[in-house]
Amino acid sequence: MLTLTQDLYDRIVEHARKDHPDEACGIVAGPAGTGRPERFVPMLNAARSPTFYEFDSKDLLKLYRELDDRDEEPVIVYHSHTATEAYPSRTDITYANEPGAHYVLVSTADQDGLGEFQFRSYRIVDGVITEEEVQVVDSY
Template sequence: MLTITQALHDQIVAHARADHPDEACGVVAGPEGSDRPERFIPMLNAARSPTFYEFDSGDLLKLYRELDDRDEEPVVIYHSHTATEAYPSRTDISYANEPGAHYVLVSTADTDTDTDTGDASCFPFRSFRIVDGVVTEEDVRVVEAY
């Protein structure tokens, strides 16, 4: 189960909405071994695509050095789907290389971001574990604070 604060949940959804119609992507880091997402790190989708996301290799190297320096790890790796449901694609599965991470997907496919009320609950927000190509959906518990 992924337990995440309402504030982090809302930041992920806001990033997905802001980058629509392109896919948004990023990481939520937490203390090593804690499985507790704490620090929101939005990333640039280097592909700038509505159907694919890619972390910039330089940004990714910088991120992992920073995580190392702070004794953190990527607890959540998130991205959005702009035209499909919030479920990992074959490409998402093939690129999943953090077996301990929660892979969060937000779908902005069925929403009109220009007229939406801004209610984050109307955007499907799902979490998955992806290990050796096997996708397992997990429950998401949103809390006010840890």
């Protein structure tokens, strides 16, 4: 199960809505080994695409150095789907290289009348997708 604060939930949703119609992406970092999402890190979708996201390689390198310096790890890796449900695509599965992370997908298809808003979380390990419950709390 993914447990995150209302503030983090709201910030992920706000980023997804702000970047619509392009996909938004980012991470939520937490202290290494805790599994607790704490620090919201929105990233730029270098692809600037409504159907695809890509972290900029320089930004990603900078992020991982910062995570190392702060003894943090990516607890949540998130992105949005702008016209489809919040379910991992084949590309998303290929990009899922953090076996300990929660992969959050936000569907903003409701903004264009193409579907309903969704916020869903998955574990993706060795290509296997497992949806998990999301619990939103006021604080930890």
